[in-house]
Amino acid sequence: MTEILTSAQMRALEAREIESGRATGRALMERAGRGVVAALLAHWPALGNQPGKAVVLCGPGNNGGDGFVVARLLRNRGWQVAVGMLGTAEGLPPDARANHDLWRSMGRVAALDAVLAGCAGADVIIDALFGIGLSRPLEGAARRWAEMSAAGLAARVLAIDLPSGLCAERGQPIGVAARAALTVSFHRPKPGHYLGAGPDHCGALEIVDIGIQAPCPEAVLRRVERPAAADLAKVGHKFDNGHALVLCGGYGRSGAARLAARAALRIGAGLVSLGVPGSAQMEVAAQITALMMQRIEGAEDLAAALTDRRLGALCLGPGLGVARAAELLPVALADGRGCVLDADALTALAEVGLRAPLHSGCVLTPHGGEFARLFPDLAEASGSGGEMSKVEATRQAAVRAGAVVLYKGPDTVIAAPDGRAFLHAACYERAAPWLATAGSGDVLAGMIAGLMARGHAPLDAATRGHAPLHAAAQGHAPLNAATMATWLHAEAARGFGPGLIAEDLPEALPQVLAGLAG
Numbered sequence: 001m002t003e004i005l006t007s008a009q010m011r012a013l014e015a016r017e018i019e020s021g022r023a024t025g026r027a028l029m030e031r032a033g034r035g036v037v038a039a040l041l042a043h044w045p046a047l048g049n050q051p052g053k054a055v056v057l058c059g060p061g062n063n064g065g066d067g068f069v070v071a072r073l074l075r076n077r078g079w080q081v082a083v084g085m086l087g088t089a090e091g092l093p094p095d096a097r098a099n100h101d102l103w104r105s106m107g108r109v110a111a112l113d114a115v116l117a118g119c120a121g122a123d124v125i126i127d128a129l130f131g132i133g134l135s136r137p138l139e140g141a142a143r144r145w146a147e148m149s150a151a152g153l154a155a156r157v158l159a160i161d162l163p164s165g166l167c168a169e170r171g172q173p174i175g176v177a178a179r180a181a182l183t184v185s186f187h188r189p190k191p192g193h194y195l196g197a198g199p200d201h202c203g204a205l206e207i208v209d210i211g212i213q214a215p216c217p218e219a220v221l222r223r224v225e226r227p228a229a230a231d232l233a234k235v236g237h238k239f240d241n242g243h244a245l246v247l248c249g250g251y252g253r254s255g256a257a258r259l260a261a262r263a264a265l266r267i268g269a270g271l272v273s274l275g276v277p278g279s280a281q282m283e284v285a286a287q288i289t290a291l292m293m294q295r296i297e298g299a300e301d302l303a304a305a306l307t308d309r310r311l312g313a314l315c316l317g318p319g320l321g322v323a324r325a326a327e328l329l330p331v332a333l334a335d336g337r338g339c340v341l342d343a344d345a346l347t348a349l350a351e352v353g354l355r356a357p358l359h360s361g362c363v364l365t366p367h368g369g370e371f372a373r374l375f376p377d378l379a380e381a382s383g384s385g386g387e388m389s390k391v392e393a394t395r396q397a398a399v400r401a402g403a404v405v406l407y408k409g410p411d412t413v414i415a416a417p418d419g420r421a422f423l424h425a426a427c428y429e430r431a432a433p434w435l436a437t438a439g440s441g442d443v444l445a446g447m448i449a450g451l452m453a454r455g456h457a458p459l460d461a462a463t464r465g466h467a468p469l470h471a472a473a474q475g476h477a478p479l480n481a482a483t484m485a486t487w488l489h490a491e492a493a494r495g496f497g498p499g500l501i502a503e504d505l506p507e508a509l510p511q512v513l514a515g516l517a518g
């Protein structure tokens with residue numbers, strides 16, 4: 001279950017399910033409500049011991065309809081339930097109206113403001129004001145609710161589908177948004193559950209199966225999955241496992257490249273060389289052992305080094321210096337070899353305005369600042385106050401660059417020029433706040449380069465389990481390498497935990513790789 005659906009895709013699926021005759025809208029709403037109650041009792045088991053007190057806030061659409069179902073099911077379990085409503089019964093869509101009427105046969109519906117004023121003693125508050133249908137900022141009582149919950153005044157808030165006010169696509173409040181302890185969504189998560197401020201507003205996330213059988217569209221955003229051990233196994237001679245070249249900066253600036261190179265080696269490249277200018281040779285030589293060193297003063301030396309076809313991938317950027325990056329970039333990009341561009345290489349690229357001949361073997365790994373330098377319009381459109389999601393911005397950036405773009409952050413989005421896109425969200429059960437440490441991006445760049453250099457093609461589902469296919473300089477495809485490295489990078493941080501510094505990341509990789517195999 002790796003798909004992440006936009007609101008439009010979710011609506012289309014629901015419509016297809018209903019058209020197929022497999023379910024009615026009412027049935028889906030009933031299952032949604034049942035799922036919410038089950039999730040509530042699973043999340044707060046003490047509430048299952050004896051009937052509690054619930055306040056249910058119902059909005060003017062089907063999210064409100066889910067709320068009426070939950071109110072009825074809790075009342076049937078003996079709970080005291082107060083329902084507050086925004087809008088009128090007449091204005092509700094048909095399924096929500098039917099559930100409103102069912103609830104009215106067993107309880108009252110008050111105005112939202114009145115219920116909010118009396119919700120202090122509730123065991124749980126159900127936010128069923130708005131879900132994927134939110135189209136403008138909250139106002140009036142709905143806004144007051146969002147402010148109240150965001151201020152932490154209301155305990156045990158359960159949001160149905162989304163905390164009201166949160167944009168399902170961008171993971172940012174449209175104006176203000178409620179804050180929940182638990183968010184229960186349906187069928188598949190939405191981008192807003194993972195992006196930006198989404199996880200903070202959602203609290204914890206539960207996805208409930210409501211029995212939709214219609215298949216997800218092919219071209220959806222997917223979550224980055226745990227890699228298969230077979231894809232990372234090492235085989236044969238060191239040259240069978242690929243050779244990566246990490247370009248290094250001058251004297252006093254070699255640390256970042258050394259970090260990247262060590263990560264490339266740890267992730268399984270057979271050989272890793274540092275391309276070092278004369279000024280840094282002594283410094284680097286004193287610091288490395290398993291890594292190799294090659295003198296690369298400028299463009300000519302790099303061109304000569306690249307005549308070795310066993311070099312499967314390059315990494316340019318960490319500690320490189322913008323001027324050196326600008327000199328080396330054209331040579332590095334000339335022959336279409338796998339190339340990870342990070343840090344100073346991205347800044348150099350931004351200075352020439354993406355006119356360098358990027359190609360589909362490149363992976364660009366910008367953080368927010370670098371993304372804004374490379375794609376200022378997309379950064380603005382996806383920034384605060386913009387309308388575009390980080391997913392869409394990354395997708396467009398990949399098309400424009402003709403290369404894989406990995407837009408970093410706790411929510412990392414990875415997109416290929418052909419439209420495929422993946423999200424790695426270091427939140428909820430995969431939170432890895434320790435990654436916010438200097439140099440961790442350098443390690444990621446090295447890991448990607450190491451995977452791209454590795455001398456066997458990734459195994460697809462059809463060939464998994466058979467002997468890997470050997471072909472020098474045919475490493476992991478850039479998109480695969482980027483997604484796998486992102487998962488392993490976060491996993492290494494999660495395994496190490498508090499106190500992590502970038503140097504620890506390559507050293508934590510063996511345990512992560514062993515864990516995959518075990």
Ligand SMILES: NC(=O)C1=CN([C@@H]2O[C@H](COP(=O)(O)OP(=O)(O)OC[C@H]3O[C@@H](n4cnc5c(N)ncnc54)[C@H](O)[C@@H]3O)[C@@H](O)[C@H]2O)[C@@H](O)CC1
Nearest residue numbers: 014029032061062063130131132133134135136137138161
């Ligand atoms: N799509 C599906 O597959 C399913 C949807 N279900 C529920 O249905 C919800 C979607 O229902 P709707 O499409 O009716 O959308 P919502 O219930 O999220 O809200 C839509 C209504 O709110 C109004 N509105 C939007 N922003 C407003 C604002 N700021 N102030 C005042 N009014 C505003 C709209 O005009 C519309 O009337 C989901 O979030 C989910 O909870 C579930 O019943 C299960 C299945």
Ligand SMILES: Nc1ncnc2c1ncn2[C@@H]1O[C@H](COP(=O)(O)OP(=O)(O)O)[C@@H](O)[C@H]1O
Nearest residue numbers: 367408409410426432435436438439440441442
């Ligand atoms: N709060 C966070 N949770 C999880 N991952 C994070 C967080 N902050 C940053 N990261 C990750 O840490 C890395 C930081 O990279 P970058 O910003 O380039 O740092 P540096 O330049 O210091 O190496 C990226 O992989 C990014 O996705």
Ligand SMILES: [K+]
Nearest residue numbers: 127130160162
């Ligand atoms: K909601």
